[in-house]
Amino acid sequence: MAQPLSRAAILRIAPFALFMLLLALRGALPADGALDPRWVYAWTVVLVGGVLLWFGREYGEFAAQLLPDARETLLAIAVGVVVFVLWIRLDAPWMRLGEATASFRPVDAQGALQWPLIAVRWVGAALLVPVMEELFWRSFLMRWIESPQFETVVPQRVGAKAIVLSTFVFMLAHTLWLAAIIAGLAYAWLYVRSGKLWLPVIAHAVTNGVLGVWVVVTGNWGYW
Secondary structure (H helix, E strand, O other): OOOOOOHHHHHHHHHHHHHHHHHHHHHHOOOOOOOOHHHHHHHHHHHHHHHHHHOHHHOHHHOHHHOOOHHHHHHHHHHHHHHHHHHHHOOOHHHEOOOOOOOOOOEOOOOOEOHHHHHHHHHHHHHHHHHHHHHHHHHHHHHHHHOOOHHHOOHHHOOHHHHHHHHHHHHHOOOEHHHHHHHHHHHHHHHHHHOOOHHHHHHHHHHHHHHHHHHHHHOOHHHO
C-alpha cells in the first residue's frame, strides 16, 4: 500500500499545485470577460508567494550554510544565460508540444505596453517560479523518484533514472519540449553537482529574467 506523503513532500508540492490550478483558471477565462485573466497572474504571485514565505523556514534547502560561493554563483548565472539562448532558438514547429493554454500579452487594445502587467509577469517568472519549480521538480520529484523518503536523499547520490524521469515530466509541463529537456537537465546537473538548490534556482531565475526582458523588447509574447 502506498505510503502517505510526508509534510516535507506536501510543502514542496502545494505551491506548485496552486500555481498550476491558477494557471488553468487563467487559461479558462475568456479574454473579453468581466475579469481580465491577465490579472489572475497577479493573484498567483501573491498567493503562491505567500505560501512559500509562510513555510519558508521549513525549506532547509535554502539555509544560509547552503548559499553558493562566488564561483558557484557565476556558474549558475552562465548556465542560466546558455539555457535562455537555447530556449529562444529551439522553437521550430517540431520542437513544440502544441500551443500555450494561457498566453500573456501585456498590451492594451491599441498595442501600448501595460507596465503594471509586465512588472507582475516578470516578478512572477524571474523570482517566484524558480523557487517554486526547483522545490518541486528538483528538490522533491527528482529525489522522490530516487527514494520515497526523499528527505534522506543527498542530491549528489541521485541516479540517472531519477534525473531522466523527472526531466521528462518537466518537459511535459512546457510547450518547447526540446528546450525544456535541456533546461531540466542543466538545472538538475547544477543541483547534483553542487548539492545546493540555490544553484538551479539562480540559473532558472537568470533564464526567466533575461527571457522576460527579451520578450518585452522584441514583442515575442508567445514565450510568455
